Amino acid sequence: MRFIAGGIMHETHTFSSEPTPLERFRIWRGDEVLTFRGKNHSFGGALDACAALGIDYVPTFFADTLSTAAPDRATFDAMTGELCDRIETALPADGIVLNLHGAMVAEGFPDAEAEIVRRVRTIVGAQMPIAVTLDFHANIGREMVEQATIVTTYDTYPHTDAAERSAEAVELLRRTVLGKIDPVLTLEKPPLLLVPQAMPTGEGPFQQVFAHAHSLEDSGAALSITIAGGFSYSDVPMAGVSVLVTTDGDPVRGQAIATELATELWELRTQMTFANLPVDEAVRQAIAFEDGPVMLVDVGDNIGGGTTGDGTSLLDELLRQQATDAVIVISDPDAAAQAVAVGVGGRFDGLVGGKIDILHGDPVRVQGTVAVVSDGRWVHEGPENAGVPVESGPTAVVRAGGVSIVLTSTKIAPGDQQQLKSVGLDPAKQKIIVVKAAVRWRGGYEPIARHVLYVDTPGLGSTDLSRFDFRNLGRPLYPMDPGASFGHR
Numbered sequence: 001m002r003f004i005a006g007g008i009m010h011e012t013h014t015f016s017s018e019p020t021p022l023e024r025f026r027i028w029r030g031d032e033v034l035t036f037r038g039k040n041h042s043f044g045g046a047l048d049a050c051a052a053l054g055i056d057y058v059p060t061f062f063a064d065t066l067s068t069a070a071p072d073r074a075t076f077d078a079m080t081g082e083l084c085d086r087i088e089t090a091l092p093a094d095g096i097v098l099n100l101h102g103a104m105v106a107e108g109f110p111d112a113e114a115e116i117v118r119r120v121r122t123i124v125g126a127q128m129p130i131a132v133t134l135d136f137h138a139n140i141g142r143e144m145v146e147q148a149t150i151v152t153t154y155d156t157y158p159h160t161d162a163a164e165r166s167a168e169a170v171e172l173l174r175r176t177v178l179g180k181i182d183p184v185l186t187l188e189k190p191p192l193l194l195v196p197q198a199m200p201t202g203e204g205p206f207q208q209v210f211a212h213a214h215s216l217e218d219s220g221a222a223l224s225i226t227i228a229g230g231f232s233y234s235d236v237p238m239a240g241v242s243v244l245v246t247t248d249g250d251p252v253r254g255q256a257i258a259t260e261l262a263t264e265l266w267e268l269r270t271q272m273t274f275a276n277l278p279v280d281e282a283v284r285q286a287i288a289f290e291d292g293p294v295m296l297v298d299v300g301d302n303i304g305g306g307t308t309g310d311g312t313s314l315l316d317e318l319l320r321q322q323a324t325d326a327v328i329v330i331s332d333p334d335a336a337a338q339a340v341a342v343g344v345g346g347r348f349d350g351l352v353g354g355k356i357d358i359l360h361g362d363p364v365r366v367q368g369t370v371a372v373v374s375d376g377r378w379v380h381e382g383p384e385n386a387g388v389p390v391e392s393g394p395t396a397v398v399r400a401g402g403v404s405i406v407l408t409s410t411k412i413a414p415g416d417q418q419q420l421k422s423v424g425l426d427p428a429k430q431k432i433i434v435v436k437a438a439v440r441w442r443g444g445y446e447p448i449a450r451h452v453l454y455v456d457t458p459g460l461g462s463t464d465l466s467r468f469d470f471r472n473l474g475r476p477l478y479p480m481d482p483g484a485s486f487g488h489r
């Protein structure tokens with residue numbers, strides 16, 4: 001058996017002002033993709049599953065980058081063009097594996113994944129089974145579902161099962177090729193547009209509904225059940241929660257299960273809204289705790305969700321209230337270069353952060369001492385992305401009073417203690433750690449966190465969706481529209 005694989009992953013923040021040109025993507029071609037072998041990553045999971053099953057696996061093209069604005073048409077066409085050309089060259093095959101995100105928007109394509117799968121479908125023909133893996137934050141649309149044969153998404157947030165879900169997709173694809181199953185997909189979309197904080201899978205409503213979904217899978221009622229939380233900072237008609245049920249040729253049962261799970265999510269909706277602490281109050285409370293680490297969750301600057309990573313409101317407040325044993329990471333290539341040039345032990349006096357746009361606070365003047373200089377290279381210890389290397393560019397730690405400011409040259413979504421360990425900071429010994437993430441930070445930091453405070457910082461990650469000028473959503477959607485209804489309820 002022979003599978004051809006490829007993918008493009010981008011979680012598009014349609015309100016971001018950071019452009020996403022082709023150069024912003026990290027691209028692996030052909031055998032370069034083999035670097036994901038053994039790693040907890042969509043591509044690695046598919047590679048390893050094929051190796052274990054004795055399936056010939058042909059990697060073609062994989063592109064990935066952090067969340068930013070929608071790529072323009074030329075960038076999208078260049079990437080999908082190369083993906084399709086390489087797949088065409090690699091034919092014949094028994095099946096195709098596409099590792100996509102699910103919340104990608106490109107100029108002219110509000111559902112970019114639907115367009116990617118459609119273009120691949122054009123090349124491989126109507127009969128070729130195509131398995132698609134998506135992120136948990138996918139905004140799943142009907143057109144993509146119609147083009148694909150199999151769809152799986154991560155069941156976890158933080159995403160600790162990326163490899164496992166790809167292996168599931170490979171196994172379903174294998175059984176399809178062998179004629180053992182006839183996958184039929186049924187999509188249900190309860191009218192929910194939720195912020196990332198509403199959907200951790202280790203607790204609360206999503207844990208409950210996933211437990212139900214997994215028991216249905218175990219009972220054999222469905223081949224696979226996907227629940228995608230969606231990505232709310234995406235002004236497209238398919239934005240929101242999705243329940244996607246794969247049955248063995250039984251769309252009636254698929255619809256019944258999809259409706260049941262979507263209704264269960266809907267009934268838990270009042271547990272999916274949030275109020276965060278004002279910045280000054282959060283810092284005051286963090287300082288007042290006797291023990292730590294106290295995690296200050298910088299909700300407005302949620303890097304993984306497409307923000308700048310240079311938000312300064314918490315830095316400013318930590319310095320103003322003279323916090324001690326506090327650490328914050330700020331992505332600012334100019335400040336990092338300045339600190340690296342000064343060198344260890346030298347005096348730093350410069351403006352930090354708040355430079356990319358006007359939404360994430362003003363630049364803050366920092367006066368301190370350069371404590372550490374680093375090349376910004378480290379390897380994820382996990383659980384998320386375990387084994388995957390990171391390049392954050394020239395990096396320095398500046399100590400200003402009791403605050404350690406880690407200045408990086410590129411933004412890295414925080415979810416791994418190695419980010420701090422790599423610059424000589426022991427996370428467990430910090431009193432206060434600022435994390436620019438909504439939920440992802442939990443992967444690495446939850447085991448050591450003593451207290452967690454969610455902070456209402458300004459920025460593109462704000463959990464107050466009324467601050468964004470949405471025009472294209474499929475409204476009404478709860479909680480933006482409190483009068484939204486679903487089914488008979």
Ligand SMILES: [Zn+2]
Nearest residue numbers: 135136137159
């Ligand atoms: Zn995600």
